[in-house]
Amino acid sequence: MLFLNRLRRRLFDLALVIIGVSVLVFAFIRMIPGDAVAIMLGSNAEVTPERIAAVRSRLGLDLPIHEQYIAWLSDVLAGNFGVSIWTGRPVIEEIAAHVWPTLQLTLLALLTAIVLAIPLGILMARIRGRRGEALVQAGSVVGLTIPPFWLGILMILVLSSVAPGVQMLGYVPFLQDPLGNLTRLILPAFALSLPITANLARLLRSTLLEALQQDYIRTARAKGMPARRILYRHALRNALIPFVTSVGIMAGYLLGGAIVIEQVFAIPGLGRLILGAIAERNYPLIQATILLVTCSFVLVNFIVDVIYAMIDPRIQG
Amino acid sequence: MSGTSPPPEPPAAVLPHRRGPRLPAPTLYNMSLGMIVVLAMAAIFAPVIAPYDPLYQDILARLKGPSAAHWLGTDQFGRDVLSRILFGLRSSLMISGGAVFAAFLAGSLLGLTAAYYKGWADRIIMRLMDVLFAFPVMLLAIGVIALLGPGATPTATAIGIVYTPIFARLLRGPALVVAESDYVLNARAIGASDARIIFLHILPNLVSVILVQFSLLLSSAILVEASLSFLGLGTQPPVPSLGMMLSEGRGFLFLAPWAAVFSGFAILIVAFALNLFGDALRDELDPRLRQA
Numbered sequence: 001m002l003f004l005n006r007l008r009r010r011l012f013d014l015a016l017v018i019i020g021v022s023v024l025v026f027a028f029i030r031m032i033p034g035d036a037v038a039i040m041l042g043s044n045a046e047v048t049p050e051r052i053a054a055v056r057s058r059l060g061l062d063l064p065i066h067e068q069y070i071a072w073l074s075d076v077l078a079g080n081f082g083v084s085i086w087t088g089r090p091v092i093e094e095i096a097a098h099v100w101p102t103l104q105l106t107l108l109a110l111l112t113a114i115v116l117a118i119p120l121g122i123l124m125a126r127i128r129g130r131r132g133e134a135l136v137q138a139g140s141v142v143g144l145t146i147p148p149f150w151l152g153i154l155m156i157l158v159l160s161s162v163a164p165g166v167q168m169l170g171y172v173p174f175l176q177d178p179l180g181n182l183t184r185l186i187l188p189a190f191a192l193s194l195p196i197t198a199n200l201a202r203l204l205r206s207t208l209l210e211a212l213q214q215d216y217i218r219t220a221r222a223k224g225m226p227a228r229r230i231l232y233r234h235a236l237r238n239a240l241i242p243f244v245t246s247v248g249i250m251a252g253y254l255l256g257g258a259i260v261i262e263q264v265f266a267i268p269g270l271g272r273l274i275l276g277a278i279a280e281r282n283y284p285l286i287q288a289t290i291l292l293v294t295c296s297f298v299l300v301n302f303i304v305d306v307i308y309a310m311i312d313p314r315i316q317g
Numbered sequence: 318m319s320g321t322s323p324p325p326e327p328p329a330a331v332l333p334h335r336r337g338p339r340l341p342a343p344t345l346y347n348m349s350l351g352m353i354v355v356l357a358m359a360a361i362f363a364p365v366i367a368p369y370d371p372l373y374q375d376i377l378a379r380l381k382g383p384s385a386a387h388w389l390g391t392d393q394f395g396r397d398v399l400s401r402i403l404f405g406l407r408s409s410l411m412i413s414g415g416a417v418f419a420a421f422l423a424g425s426l427l428g429l430t431a432a433y434y435k436g437w438a439d440r441i442i443m444r445l446m447d448v449l450f451a452f453p454v455m456l457l458a459i460g461v462i463a464l465l466g467p468g469a470t471p472t473a474t475a476i477g478i479v480y481t482p483i484f485a486r487l488l489r490g491p492a493l494v495v496a497e498s499d500y501v502l503n504a505r506a507i508g509a510s511d512a513r514i515i516f517l518h519i520l521p522n523l524v525s526v527i528l529v530q531f532s533l534l535l536s537s538a539i540l541v542e543a544s545l546s547f548l549g550l551g552t553q554p555p556v557p558s559l560g561m562m563l564s565e566g567r568g569f570l571f572l573a574p575w576a577a578v579f580s581g582f583a584i585l586i587v588a589f590a591l592n593l594f595g596d597a598l599r600d601e602l603d604p605r606l607r608q609a
Contacts (some may be wrong), residue, residue, distance in 0.1 A: 020448030145588035150581030256455025260544045278463045
């Protein structure tokens with residue numbers, strides 16, 4: 001019952017945040033300084049008052065603002081995110097054509113971070129109070145603050161002199177060439193994952209150290225359980241719960257980082273799409289990308305939160 | 318790499334808690350503080366210490382490696398990389414520092430208002446912060462820049478907006494507690510105004526929390542600013558910026574890697590020092606960690 005109540009409250013929060021996000025994203029196109037349509041059409045000789053009026057009514061900019069919002073929202077809910085200013089194609093098609101490289105890169109980076117962070121976090125917890133702790137702590141801050149795009153460039157520089165034949169740039173779909181796909185994505189995924197790895201490892205270290213101070217650990221120790229078994233069986237299991245929650249939050253960081261790292265490795269993903277859209281003032285495309293990515297990010301966090309509540313019985317109380 | 322600069326003795330006036338408990342990791346704390354002081358000096362006195370004008374193009378000395386004349390080499394226009402890094406550091410710190418300070422002002426105003434008035438004000442403000450917080454940082458920043466156009470001021474504005482909810486959330490919780498404390502009730506009883514209570518009684522109690530967060534956010538802001546200028550959305554050429562140098566240097570990576578390598582290293586060092594400092598300061602201020 002308590003769980004259902006919590007779920008209901010969380011759903012209400014979720015709805016409020018999504019409505020808020022939609023209002024802001026809707027307002028986005030109206031906040032463009034000056035006449036948005038004239039800006040979008042540029043200083044082209046073909047720009048006539050009739051053409052401006054046509055675009056205005058196509059975008060629904062001649063209606064009162066709340067009607068515009070309702071009309072826009074019902075369009076969005078029906079899967080109609082508007083058309084590209086330049087190509088006239090639905091923006092959703094352009095996004096669909098670019099989303100896979102970014103999604104794959106993000107997931108691969110997340111996986112890399114989780115795989116690396118668990119052993120590193122355990123190692124960092126075990127070095128607590130010993131010589132070299134400060135060095136490890138400083139090292140983890142280097143991981144946290146290393147710019148992934150710089151790391152990517154360094155890796156390209158080093159690898160191309162060590163192994164000149166390896167194709168590191170660009171993107172091929174996984175189904176077309178699985179090996180080529182992975183060899184191209186492994187470097188950007190690693191560069192992207194490093195700050196997340198450091199973040200998760202540091203989190204795991206502190207939750208592990210906290211878990212190790214609990215009563216049940218003392219009990220386990222008192223009854224003579226080996227330290228190794230205490231660490232993995234009892235402390236780690238409990239420490240992994242907050243770890244799972246922050247993995248959801250990291251997804252947003254990874255998406256933002258992917259936009260940048262895609263430029264370094266010439267990956268035709270959402271980053272290239274949105275930067276191109278900014279360069280050509282393709283506002284409907286920018287608007288739809290921000291809306292879709294933010295909503296999926298909010299949903300991922302909601303799902304992680306619900307899973308968290310389900311696996312941790314203490315939350316139900 | 319972090320041990321290259323010897324940790325200078327920090328000036329007593331800069332340390333916030335001279336008479337406080339012993340620091341758990343005094344070396345990290347002192348080292349990061351020393352690095353910040355050195356970097357801040359380098360940024361402030363860039364016009365004095367830079368060996369060349371960062372915009373001066375020596376066409377005959379293009380893409381030259383590090384030498385006695387150009388310690389960190391030259392870029393594709395024959396500009397001195399060291400001078401450009403010093404000025405880039407300056408603009409990077411100014412943009413990020415201004416942005417985080419603006420976020421602090423807006424966020425603390427909103428967070429303290431929410432905590433002090435509670436009720437509807439609290440609900441509306443914090444919901445709005447939730448909405449802003451829901452956007453991935455880079456995406457919201459890119460959206461703001463799409464509206465305002467690329468440049469230094471839009472970059473600072475974008476980062477400021479992105480970090481406002483963090484300060485609002487950070488300060489609301491402790492402010493709720495402080496607002497109920499006896500000395501605030503006493504202040505109200507003797508007729509102090511709301512603004513006086515908020516800024517003279519509540520805010521000073523949160524200084525340590527703010528200082529830690531400021532330092533950590535400044536570190537992230539440096540990285541976001543560098544990312545944005547790397548994408549060509551931040552400071553516009555020819556004004557030097559670390560992210561832009563990295564992106565320009567990428568085109569000459571195999572011919573002359575120094576511009577890209579050194580400018581990226583500069584970004585790392587600044588972000589590293591600030592993050593380490595925030596971290597060490599938080600450890601010092603956390604009583605639970607002090608016992609352990």
